[in-house]
Amino acid sequence: MNHPASQDTACLSFPYVDLLYDYGQFLRNADQAIGNLPAHTAEKHIGIVGAGLTGLVAAYELLRAGARRVTLFEAEESHIGGRLLTQCFDEEQPQFIAEMGAMRFPPSEVGLFHYLNKFGIQTTEAFPDPGVVDTELHYRGEAHHWAAMQPPPALFSTVHQGWNAFLREGAVLDDGTSLAPPLLLTELLKQHNYCEVQPEWQRYLDCFGDSSFYSAMVRIFTSKNPPGGKVWRKPEDFHLFGSLGIGSGGFQSVYRASFTEILRLVVNALEVNQRLVPNGISSLAELIAETRFNGMQLRDMICRTRIESINKGPDGQILLAGSNGETYACDRVITTTTTRALQVNLKLTQNQAFVNRDVARAINETHMVGxxxxxxxxxxxxxxxxxxxxxxxxxxxxxxxxxxxxxxxxxxxxxxxxxxxxxxxxxxxxxxxxxxxxxxxxxxxxxxxxxxxxxxxxxxxxxxxxxxxxxxxxxTDKHALGAFKLNFPGDDIYSERLFYQFRTALDPRQDTGLYLAGCGASFTGGWAEGSIQTALNAACSVISSLGGDLIDGNPLDGLVPQYRYC
Missing domain, CATH: 3.90.660.10 (Polyamine Oxidase; Chain A, domain 2)
Structure with missing residues (x-):
């Protein structure tokens, strides 16, 4: 069954665990606009590098707030939407598509579903994830049938029961540390019970911030009292779990990733009730681009050139050098590209004109997944x-x-x-x-x-x-240079530095007029919600930096770092 991605099917409110801030509530309060620019700064030139979801949402909200001169610089010659990349097999039958980028959309992505609803885009009930539909698990040359919505085959019962026991009951480590059930944290987030969530998530960060997904799983499930009551065998059960995964497919290939990076997907309810967009997720980018402001469509504000460097001009403006040989002077700039593109293509970290050394290191060292x-x-x-x-x-x-x-x-x-x-x-x-x-x-x-x-x-x-x-x-995408951010152990501090860089707008001594955005600058790389969150952050920073007013409860004023990541 298809239906609009409406308030009946999406969470109206869901603050993510690292942020403890509700973008759903903010967007509902911003029915007219997230703020407003005064007349004397409305003509300032705002440059947005990238016309993906982040860039389009940032432009859309800035234009609603009164900006009159916004330019999006897009390296792709024809496509917009970035890693919202829907390809069609047959132009005469456009409903048959391949989602090359984002393809699964859980309703806990409240910001994304806000825009899906605003533009009338439909979703299906469920994406055909393992166990949601009839599934086969092929392991060591044998096929094991997994009936839809039933427990997995007996071979996988120990790891399935253990993982689910951990989600429901938490764990007690051999040193006596008690870890809260991840699903309890999810429920507390839904209730906005930040006082209970914060110390429990900090405990996870303290225990496993330097641990890989694999090493943390070994520590939890080979302990004296493992979740589910049965010690996992090494390496057999960990191989089985790698093939089974945590809900959306096998996770063997990301065993080297940070455990906290994987666990936040669970706590943020990103691995459940994933939906599919029948008309293709690129339809969201296209509909945003068709919105009219000041007598022209947003898509007409897109300049098709690749930005190759960012520099300071003598009069304080930000100079964007395009591959077309043109240089564009901007008063404020939002970058939405991947961290690899920021380093390799835009040369942003060559000097400290726009980002400090800590942020530059985060850009250079953040891991991206192929x-x-x-x-x-x-x-x-x-x-x-x-x-x-x-x-x-x-x-x-x-x-x-x-x-x-x-x-x-x-x-x-x-x-x-x-x-x-x-x-x-x-x-x-x-x-x-x-x-x-x-x-x-x-x-x-x-x-x-x-x-x-x-x-x-x-x-x-x-x-x-x-x-x-x-x-x-x-x-091999020459503009993205990878699919999405996925931290290695010890690298959550990079996500914090990238995500909160937008707050430099609050301090004239730090405010360079350039703000980082995109899912790679979020705590949830690879998820559309990270794009939405950072787009809103950056748009708020531009408005504030240009002397505008923001509505109450905006992320620039209400969103502050909550945890120790190192």
Whole structure:
């Protein structure tokens, strides 16, 4: 069933654990605008580097606040939306799509759902994640059936029960430290009970801020009293858990990531009730861009050039050098690119004119994940016709397989299969196969070893591999240089430095007129909500820095650091 992403289906309010601030409430209070610019500064030139979701939302809110001269600089020649990247298989049948970037949207993304609702964009009830639909888990050459909404196969029962016991009951470490149940923290956040959340999350940061996901799991589940009551075997149970994951697929490839980075996804309810946008998430970018201000569409404010450097002008303006040979003088600038692009493409950290040394280090050292996807358009929804699994998770080259139904009202319509969704080392293997046809054939051949009946249906419509196979490698995207931020152990301090950089607008001695935004500058890299949050932060900073007024409860005034990350 499809329905609008409305207040009936999305959380109206959900403050994230690192922020303890409610963007949902702020946006509801900002029905008219987040603030207003006085007439004498409304003509100041505001430059926004990047016309992805962050840049578009920041521009939209600044224009609503009275800004009259906003320019978005976009390196892509035709696409807008950044890593909201929906590709269409067939122009005559535009409903059959491949989401190359963001594709799963949990309602705890209150800022995102605010804009989905505002622009009338629909979502489906659920994304076909493992266990949500009929699933097969392929482990060490054997296929294990996992019925929809049921416990996983018996082989995985120890790790499944242990992980869920940890979520519900917390854990007691061997040194006596008691850790609160992550799901309790989620409930406390829903209640805005910050006084109880803050010390419990700080305890997690103190215990595991320097731990990888894998090492923290070993510490918790090989303790004397592990959650679920059963000590996990090394390495067998940890291999099983790596294949099972925490709700949206196997997490083996990110075992080296920070444990707190993974746990905040759980506490922030980002791994449950994930939804799909049938018309493609790029539709949000397009609809924002069609909004009219001062007699012109927002899309007409986009300048198609790649910004190659940012410098201070002699009169205090910020000079953006474009790849077209032009230099653009701006009074305030918001950057929305990835941290890698800030360092490599924009050269932002070459001097301290705009960011201090701590922020520069955070930009340079923040880890970004590689991610690859390959989709195929099939002549029918074979998984429904033949009673096959709609999701397959493997420990082979293929990794995650997702069957997507973009025409649920038509049982005879085409099908879309995401054959391989991979991260990190698994993605790097995909990058080595540069020909998409050969990559597709190699993946199907690999899948046929454990799921031959499923694999034999993986033939593109009309046998046309060039037209009906689509793939993308974010690591080789010359503008992004990676898919999304995912901290290594000990690096949460980088997220704090990047996220709170916007507060320099409060101090004239620190205010350089440039503000960082984008999901890479948030605590939730890879999630659209991080883009929304930082867009709003940066827009508020611009308004304040230019002498404007903000509505009460805005993030510039109400959002302050809450934790010790080092």
């Amino acid at each position: 991610s690859s996807k390959l989709f195929i358009l099939t002549r029918d929804k074979f998984w429904l016709k033949h009673g096959l699994a709609q999701n397959i998770q493997t420990d082979t080259l293929v990794k995650g397989v997702y069957c997507l139904d973009y025409a649920p009202q038509d049982p005879d319509s085409w099908g879309v299969v995401l054959i391989s969704y991979t991260w990190e080392d698994d993605s790097h293997k995909m990058v080595s196969m540069t020909d998409k046809v050969q990559r597709c054939l190699r993946l199907v051949d690999e899948l046929a070893m454990s799921a031959p009946e499923f694999a034999r249906h993986l033939i593109p419509l009309n046998g046309d591999y060039q037209r009906y196979v689509l793939e993308y490698d974010w690591l």
